[in-house]
Amino acid sequence: MTVHEIIALHPNPTTIDPATFSRFVDECLDCAASCTSCADDCLAEPDVQELIRCIRLDLDCADTCETARRVLTRQTAPDLNFVRALVEACSVACASCRDECERHAAHHEHCRLCAEVCQRCKEACDDLLAAL
Amino acid sequence: MTVHEIIALHPNPTTIDPATFSRFVDECLDCAASCTSCADDCLAEPDVQELIRCIRLDLDCADTCETARRVLTRQTAPDLNFVRALVEACSVACASCRDECERHAAHHEHCRLCAEVCQRCKEACDDLLAAL
Amino acid sequence: MTVHEIIALHPNPTTIDPATFSRFVDECLDCAASCTSCADDCLAEPDVQELIRCIRLDLDCADTCETARRVLTRQTAPDLNFVRALVEACSVACASCRDECERHAAHHEHCRLCAEVCQRCKEACDDLLAAL
């Protein structure tokens, strides 16, 4: 994706390890999009009544990953205290959505896959926090 | 605003004190919109070079307040650990943006007003955290 | 709300009639927040199966009103062709969500109220288009 080249061209780029940083951006993009899609798949399932909490946490996780990705993408004059608090919240959102998706993984392949992408995004958040 | 009536009609509404909850929603809406507008006012100022960090933190604060407001508005089956982490991040975003806006308050009335709305939103976050 | 004062302090403000402009911002804020809340109320209703399309169009309308409000709030060097296309899309989103909410108005007061706010936002979009 072109976004990584544009991020690397910042006049005063982040000192975070590039691989850790790129993985965070990639996982947030995939997790946000996957959660939006999983919520929509759930909404169309015959057993939607069982998937209410999954839909809700998918929507939360999508919004949070999108905001975290936007904020981290901005390399100009960041406030690291805020960045840290936001990535921590994002890690919790991913863990929460992963746990709920796992409960439906046996019946819904989209939930199984969404749990996996949430877990990868949570790890990317935690690795970024360790690098901040 | 109609949103408060729709929130109150949830089949299984939040047990948070309604005044604290409504104020949080109102302040997040005003703070997100105000920060979007302050960033844009700054962008058009002749001394935009001095306002770079203000623009950046305005954009962060707008995104975070919007996500926090969306998540809190959802009363169906929330994960309170995540809600708490997100409102904490929102409080830090507001404090950070307030501090930077205050540095420009003497020269730019929009920054002075934006610092005020950030401070009110930070207080609304902190009061909500105490009520969770 | 403070946002209106901050909008008015732009160094090079829009020439759109201030009342038309302010009403657009207010209605977009209320409509976006109301649709987020109506989707969540629907998700918790015992007859959620009947409300699938309502939830979906609520989510679409919330996202679109938020983007339209952000774009219009930016008064610095706009592209009016794009502004026009986006406000037209927002008007269609509001009409679409209003029609679906009205179908459930007799059974769900939150849908009745959401249809009303969508109608008001659609009118605010159309009035803004006439003023552009």
Add this chain to the structure above:
Amino acid sequence: MTVHEIIALHPNPTTIDPATFSRFVDECLDCAASCTSCADDCLAEPDVQELIRCIRLDLDCADTCETARRVLTRQTAPDLNFVRALVEACSVACASCRDECERHAAHHEHCRLCAEVCQRCKEACDDLLAAL
């Protein structure tokens, strides 16, 4: 990315040609993220005064691509009139941002790359419109 697998698992998937649909999702994700990053790169450039309109249109394009990608990802009971209006607005946003980025392409490599991703996203919008 996992999102494409989750989209394909929808109980009642879109009848749009899968390659056209996937490309639209991919280009919207890259364009939204690239525009967020280009705005931030511009903000840190010594000649930020020359890049004001570029920053503004980057922010517009990022918001619009994100909303368009969210809406199209939802395959449950769509309103095609609205989908069409939104993708048209997204195409205009991309063209507008591309034109402005191209004006700075000779001096700023991130603007040159951003113009390219905007052009690709515009083409993906137009191809999707032809397939709707």
